[in-house]
Amino acid sequence: MSEDEEMTKVNIASSADIIAARGKGRELAMKMGFNVVDQTKITTAISELTRNIVTYAGKGEVTIEKAQSETGDKNGIVVVCVDEGPGIKDIGLVLKGGVSTSGSLGLGLSGAKQLMDEFEIKSKPGEGTIITIKKWLRRR
Amino acid sequence: MDIPILKIEDFLVVTIQSELSDDEISKLQEDILLRIKDVGATGLIIDITALDIVDSFMGRTLSNVAATAELLGAKTVVVGIRPAVAVTLVELGIRVKWNVNTALNLERGRKLLKQLIGAEQRGGVS
Numbered sequence: 001m002s003e004d005e006e007m008t009k010v011n012i013a014s015s016a017d018i019i020a021a022r023g024k025g026r027e028l029a030m031k032m033g034f035n036v037v038d039q040t041k042i043t044t045a046i047s048e049l050t051r052n053i054v055t056y057a058g059k060g061e062v063t064i065e066k067a068q069s070e071t072g073d074k075n076g077i078v079v080v081c082v083d084e085g086p087g088i089k090d091i092g093l094v095l096k097g098g099v100s101t102s103g104s105l106g107l108g109l110s111g112a113k114q115l116m117d118e119f120e121i122k123s124k125p126g127e128g129t130i131i132t133i134k135k136w137l138r139r140r
Numbered sequence: 141m142d143i144p145i146l147k148i149e150d151f152l153v154v155t156i157q158s159e160l161s162d163d164e165i166s167k168l169q170e171d172i173l174l175r176i177k178d179v180g181a182t183g184l185i186i187d188i189t190a191l192d193i194v195d196s197f198m199g200r201t202l203s204n205v206a207a208t209a210e211l212l213g214a215k216t217v218v219v220g221i222r223p224a225v226a227v228t229l230v231e232l233g234i235r236v237k238w239n240v241n242t243a244l245n246l247e248r249g250r251k252l253l254k255q256l257i258g259a260e261q262r263g264g265v266s
Contacts, residue, residue: 015162022159022193040193040224044232047195097233107196111232 007065010050012081013058018050021062028064029077033137042077042135045112049081049131052108057085057128067134076117076136084128091121143168145175151183151253152176152214153246157190165201172205176212183253184209187246189220199234206240215256217241219249 006028010021025046029039046062053060060083067078088094097110109131113119118134143164146153152175160168176184186202188194194202206216218240221229229235241256243249 019159019161026192037224037227040222040228041231043193044195044228047193047197048232051195051197107233111196111234114231114233115228 007063009061009063012050012053012060012062012083014054018047018054021050021064022047025064025077025079028066029135032066032075032077034077034135035138038135038138041115042079045115045133045135046079048108048112049079049133053081053083053085057083059083060085060128069136074136076134078132078134081131081133082128087125087127087129088121088123089125091123095121143171145171147175147179147181148250150179150181151185151250152179152181153185153187155187155190159191159193165198169201169205169208173208173212176209176214181214182257183250184214184216185246185249185253186216186218187220187249188218188225189222189245191220191225192222194221194225194229196232196234199229199232199238203238203240215241215253215260217243217249217252217256219243219246 008024022043026043029042063080098106100106116133120132123129243252
């Protein structure tokens with residue numbers, strides 16, 4: 001199977017899309033041999049980030065695929081969430097958790113960061129947000 | 141999809157059998173509250189054994205249902221959280237804000253409800 005076939009893109013605009021994206025994430029994580037706890041963490045992180053897209057940006061997309069670390073010694077999964085929504089003014093504050101402008105628990109971003117091994121965010125007010133999260137397979 | 145709400149003695153039991161969309165969640169929330177009022181339920185058990193993920197949105201929904209049920213005089217216990225879901229919820233940081241009673245399974249959930257209701261009737265803190 002080529003690498004391309006391992007890449008999934010889901011357009012996000014509604015709660016049904018969130019469920020679809022989670023399903024794709026779970027599927028790939030399972031196929032790659034992540035244990036149930038890590039599968040659940042990955043799926044939950046995808047849910048948090050895509051939920052943010054629906055709530056704040058209205059629409060966007062998520063890409064889920066296999067990843068390899070720069071040193072080539074780790075394999076894992078990478079999820080990229082892109083939207084052209086309002087962006088985030090104070091990323092530091094949001095990442096602390098417990099802050100919400102939508103009446104939610106405010107755990108989305110901080111939670112996704114906590115659940116994954118790597119977390120990168122680029123956001124500009126008025127332009128949108130790109131969030132990349134990664135989880136590595138644990139070697140036995 | 142209609143989610144059945146069963147009545148056992150004075151308790152309602154709701155089993156969530158698949159992942160729910162936002163619309164299904166709001167409908168369920170409404171249905172539960174109407175049933176509590178109709179049958180005068182004093183307790184509510186929400187069984188989420190079938191859910192392989194509970195994100196912060198679902199977490200908040202469950203806590204909202206519990207809070208609203210409480211206003212109608214019914215205590216809520218969430219049962220059937222899977223181990224992997226529990227690990228994830230803790231890492232998500234939900235404990236701090238999550239004011240929901242939980243029990244391992246239906247049977248223990250029923251016991252816990254009876255204790256909670258009993259404690260309240262005795263005027264204790266629940």
